[in-house]
Amino acid sequence: MKLDVLIRDEKPDDVQAITDVTVAAFRTLEVSDHTEQFVIEALRAAGALTLSLVAEVEGRMVGHIAFSPVTVTDGTTNWFGLGPVSVLPEYQRRGIGKALMREGLSRLKEMGGRGCCLVGHPEYYWQFGFDNPAGLVHEGVPPEVFFTLSFDGYAPEGLVTFHEAFKAGGR
DSSP: OOOOEEEEEOOGGGHHHHHHHHHHHHTTOTTOOSOHHHHHHHHHHTTOOOEEEEEEETTEEEEEEEEEEEEETTOOOSEEEEEEEEEOGGGTTSSHHHHHHHHHHHHHHHTTOOEEEEEOOHHHHGGGTOBOOSSEEOTTSOGGGEEEEESSSOOOOEEEEEOGGGGOOOO
């Protein structure tokens, strides 16, 4: 059955629901360090949550995606990091993550973004045009799980660094 999914900007009163969705989405993921909700909180507190979208089904928040600026050692600007992206377990594999991805990437382009990068599962992100970059690395991350998507054809080179908030841990 096709779900009627509404993708919209985060509102101030969404904060707790975003936390709840994020915790639930990553709870059983073995590759997670279970700090994703703290990363979002730290990005928001630092004013670095460039784009924060939620997915609703029948008025219930079921997903969230976050984008924040990254720095590249070659001086490239207007590149963003994607993550985390979260969907409640009972709504996974129903197109909600894809809808969040497509809307988020579209909005980044509209905002003048030049590209996006992420750390994630190889089987998933290729469908959106992401690829493993030849000349760009993220320190400490295996190249097969680091992905980039250029919006303007330019491929930066060097070292990419995600916002400091990605080091946020539990309290």
